Amino acid sequence: MAERPEDLNLPNAVITRIIKEALPDGVNVSKEARRAISQAASVFVLYATSCANNFAMKAKRKTLNAGDVLAAMEEMEFERFLEPLREALEVYKKGQKGKKEVSEQKRKDKEKKTDSENDKSREEEEEEEERMEEEPEAEEEEEVEN
Amino acid sequence: MKMSQSNPDKDDHTSSNKKTISLPISRVRLIMKSSPDVSSINQDALFLTTKATELFVQHLALASFNNGSGKETNTLSYSDLANTAEETETFHFLTDILPKKIFARDYLKSLEQMQEEDTDF
Numbered sequence: 001m002a003e004r005p006e007d008l009n010l011p012n013a014v015i016t017r018i019i020k021e022a023l024p025d026g027v028n029v030s031k032e033a034r035r036a037i038s039q040a041a042s043v044f045v046l047y048a049t050s051c052a053n054n055f056a057m058k059a060k061r062k063t064l065n066a067g068d069v070l071a072a073m074e075e076m077e078f079e080r081f082l083e084p085l086r087e088a089l090e091v092y093k094k095g096q097k098g099k100k101e102v103s104e105q106k107r108k109d110k111e112k113k114t115d116s117e118n119d120k121s122r123e124e125e126e127e128e129e130e131r132m133e134e135e136p137e138a139e140e141e142e143e144v145e146n
Numbered sequence: 147m148k149m150s151q152s153n154p155d156k157d158d159h160t161s162s163n164k165k166t167i168s169l170p171i172s173r174v175r176l177i178m179k180s181s182p183d184v185s186s187i188n189q190d191a192l193f194l195t196t197k198a199t200e201l202f203v204q205h206l207a208l209a210s211f212n213n214g215s216g217k218e219t220n221t222l223s224y225s226d227l228a229n230t231a232e233e234t235e236t237f238h239f240l241t242d243i244l245p246k247k248i249f250a251r252d253y254l255k256s257l258e259q260m261q262e263e264d265t266d267f
Binding site for chain 2: 011015017040041046064077081085
């Protein structure tokens with residue numbers, strides 16, 4: 001859950017960059033306009049979430065999925081987003097797959113490493129325990145002094 | 147850019163992935179989760195919502211600039227956005243957070259105009 005209200009804002013710097021990229025070069029965007037667009041974007045997220053959630057609920061699913069979000073875009077009459085969204089998802093999925101393979105490889109490497117370093121880490125743990133035992137005594141001494 | 151320079155052929159996937167979205171997914175998830183009846187969101191849905199929000203920001207900014215009066219001054223102003231929210235069907239859900247600033251005399255004038263249009267039919 002969001003703990004502060006500003007947690008529900010999107011980062012201004014990123015929003016500003018997206019606006020600038022969308023507009024012709026050299027167009028100024030007033031501060032008021034930037035803030036308004038940022039708020040509009042948050043409202044858009046909530047509206048899209050609510051629409052997508054309706055589709056999930058109709059299908060008796062608890063988890064929102066890609067189809068729900070795409071259906072929500074249609075419902076909100078943002079059909080123009082469908083094509084770019086599908087393309088981006090495709091690229092994203094490929095990227096995720098690549099990442100998975102990389103992290104899988106890293107995990108395997110790590111396992112090999114930890115196997116060989118196992119004895120070493122056990123020694124370190126023991127040292128840690130000894131230190132822990134010493135600390136309370138030190139505190140008591142301090143209290144006596146005070 | 148830096149990544150593709152350091153290893154040109156290896157990390158093609160990850161670098162193109164980075165380019166697809168610039169808004170933070172974690173923040174978008176937080177906003178989505180603030181909606182009380184949402185229990186869980188899968189990764190693809192989260193990605194799509196983030197991407198859609200970027201497209202929305204672009205679309206709103208460009209539509210408002212093109213509809214607006216700022217072309218001569220080269221400025222996108224609040225009133226351009228408020229006008230777009232009011233005049234464009236798909237942006238209607240924004241009218242609550244983009245209230246139009248309007249002089250009373252202009253409002254009365256537009257009210258008169260609307261009545262005239264009504265009598266035309």
